Amino acid sequence: MDVRLDDLDRKILxxxxxxxxQSLDEIAKEVGSSxxxxxxxIRKMRExxxxxxxxxxxxxxxxxxxxxxxxxxxTSEHEKDWQDRFLAALKARPEVQEAHRLAGDIDYIxxxxxxxxxxxxxxxxxxxxxxxxxxxxxxxxxxxxxFTTALPL
Amino acid sequence: MDVRLDDLDRKILxxxxxxxxQSLDEIAKEVGSSxxxxxxxIRKMRExxxxxxxxxxxxxxxxxxxxxxxxxxxTSEHEKDWQDRFLAALKARPEVQEAHRLAGDIDYIxxxxxxxxxxxxxxxxxxxxxxxxxxxxxxxxxxxxxFTTALPL
DNA sequence: ACGGAAGCGGAAAAACGTTCTATCTCGACT
DNA sequence: AGTCGAGATAGAACGTTTTTCCGCTTCCGT
Numbered sequence: 334m335d336v337r338l339d340d341l342d343r344k345i346l347x348x349x350x351x352x353x354x355q356s357l358d359e360i361a362k363e364v365g366s367s368x369x370x371x372x373x374x375i376r377k378m379r380e381x382x383x384x385x386x387x388x389x390x391x392x393x394x395x396x397x398x399x400x401x402x403x404x405x406x407x408t409s410e411h412e413k414d415w416q417d418r419f420l421a422a423l424k425a426r427p428e429v430q431e432a433h434r435l436a437g438d439i440d441y442i443x444x445x446x447x448x449x450x451x452x453x454x455x456x457x458x459x460x461x462x463x464x465x466x467x468x469x470x471x472x473x474x475x476x477x478x479x480f481t482t483a484l485p486l
Numbered sequence: 487m488d489v490r491l492d493d494l495d496r497k498i499l500x501x502x503x504x505x506x507x508q509s510l511d512e513i514a515k516e517v518g519s520s521x522x523x524x525x526x527x528i529r530k531m532r533e534x535x536x537x538x539x540x541x542x543x544x545x546x547x548x549x550x551x552x553x554x555x556x557x558x559x560x561t562s563e564h565e566k567d568w569q570d571r572f573l574a575a576l577k578a579r580p581e582v583q584e585a586h587r588l589a590g591d592i593d594y595i596x597x598x599x600x601x602x603x604x605x606x607x608x609x610x611x612x613x614x615x616x617x618x619x620x621x622x623x624x625x626x627x628x629x630x631x632x633f634t635t636a637l638p639l
Numbered sequence: 640a641c642g643g644a645a646g647c648g649g650a651a652a653a654a655c656g657t658t659c660t661a662t663c664t665c666g667a668c669t
Numbered sequence: 670a671g672t673c674g675a676g677a678t679a680g681a682a683c684g685t686t687t688t689t690c691c692g693c694t695t696c697c698g699t
Contacts, residue, residue, distance in 0.1 A: 338549075346544060353506065354540040356686060367648050372688070383548050387507040390538040391499060391637055396491075398637055401586070403556075403595055420631055427638030433554070433627040442556055442625060446637065472595060474586040478573055482635060484544055484551055484599065485580030509655060520679050525657070 336381040341366060342374055343486045346384070349375070350483040353387050390482075398446050401477065402453055406441040407468035419464045428456055489534040494519060495527055496639045499537070502528070503636040506540050543635075551599050554630065555606055559594040560621035572617045581609055 336342075344364040348355070361371045378384045393401070408415070423432045423443070431444035447453045453471070461469070489495075497517040501508070514524045531537045546554070561568070576585045576596070584597035600606045606624070614622070 346549075349542045350544065352540060353542045357688095358686080368687085369649080369689095370647060373646080381548070383545050385543040385545055387505060387540070387542050388635055389502045389506045389540050390635060391503065392536050392538055393637060395534070395536050396499075396637060396639070403586070403588075423632050427634075427636070429632060430635070431633050432631040433556070434629040434631055435556075436626040436628050439625060441631075442627075472592060473589040474595075475589050476587040478585040478587055478594075479576050479582060480584050481580075482541055482543055482583070483580070484546060484549060486549070510657095511655080521656085522658090522680085523678055526677085 336377055336383065338378075338383075341370070342378065345371055345374055346378070347486050349384065350486075390480075393446060397448050400447050400449050400453055401474040402443075402445045402447070403472040403474070404441075404443040404445055404457075405439045405470040405472070406443065406466055407438070408440050408465070409467045410465055415464065422460060422463050426456065426460075428452070489530055489536065491531075491536075494523070495531065498524055498527055499531070500639050502537065503639075546599060550601050553600050553602050553606055554627040555596075555598045555600070556625040556627070557594075557596040557598055557610075558592045558623040558625070559596065559619055560591070561593050561618070562620045563618055568617065575613060575616050579609065579613075581605070 338346075341364060345360060348360045348363050357368045357371055361367050364371065375384065408419075410416075419441075423429050428445050428447050429443055430446050431442075433442050434440065435442055445453065445456060447456060450473075457469070457471070460466070491499075494517060498513060501513045501516050510521045510524055514521050517524065528537065561572075572594075576582050581598050581600050582596055583599050584595075586595050587593065588595055598606065598609060600609060603626075610622070610624070613619070
């Protein structure tokens with residue numbers, strides 16, 4: 334079920350990333366093809382899991398989300414059970430927008446988006462009450478200089 | 487130009503975040519309204535800049551982007567001119583998916599998505615050749631535990 | 640050169656976005 | 670309390686887009 338992508342596929346993906354709202358005709362014109370092949374290729378890439386969710390990006394600030402933290406986590410616990418509970422806690426909390434397990438010194442990094450610093454503290458207290466964490470450093474974002482979900486194809 | 491959001495607006499935004507591909511009828515049924523108000527409200531929120539770009543999320547791994555780094559940057563330069571050049575460099579590089587200016591000890595954090603560790607090194611060398619940076623720490627992601635662009639409304 | 644599979648462009652059918660209009664709701668004012 | 674007006678709503682109407690279908694071409698293996 335794997336799909337080998339050619340140049341046309343990549344052009345289509347580029348267009349979809351740029352604006353998923355445009356019509357097939359527009360995409361077809363842009364990539365130099367016609368409607369049917371564009372449609373078939375998108376369908377295949379969807380089935381293959383290359384193309385995932387279609388979404389809109391909302392402006393966090395105008396919705397009152399004024400604080401964004403990057404949270405660096407060190408833990409002394411490395412058993413499976415602890416990991417499972419930690420992961421479940423992260424997935425259950427919508428303010429956690431991103432979570433990565435890292436190589437090296439620091440074990441995890443989270444990106445947490447909340448309404449204000451107090452909301453972050455509430456989140457933080459709830460998290461450390463739920464799972465044991467050795468060391469936490471929070472980095473507060475003052476300004477989002479760049480944000481994109483697009484991959485450079 | 488500001489829009490005060492009511493409960494219906496938030497329901498619509500929640501649906502759009504969940505799946506921006508569904509039809510107006512589906513959204514209307516889900517939020518308990520009809521097509522026209524849903525359409526008008528989305529249009530207004532678009533104009534107000536609350537609703538931004540519509541995009542698809544692609545699977546980075548199946549497209550060969552196997553490495554993701556978080557880059558912590560300290561600099562000794564804090565003049566306007568340096569900042570401008572640094573910002574321009576970040577915006578020009580598509581592998582930089584996210585960049586924040588931070589409060590405190592560390593000045594900037596970047597999220598950099600590349601095909602492999604070598605590609606990261608290429609990026610890193612190019613960046614430090616372009617702008618003077620005092621200290622850099624790269625955190626390598628082993629596993630993306632969670633990713634969402636959705637805000638918790 | 641031939642056969643077959645895969646991909647293509649264009650046409651038809653179904654679904655959808657967008658506009659319009661009449662109706663409804665709700666708050667302000669007398 | 671009653672009335673008026675602004676703004677929002679449901680539903681129908683219209684034009685566009687998606688999705689399916691089909692015949693044609695291209696390309697590869699034999």
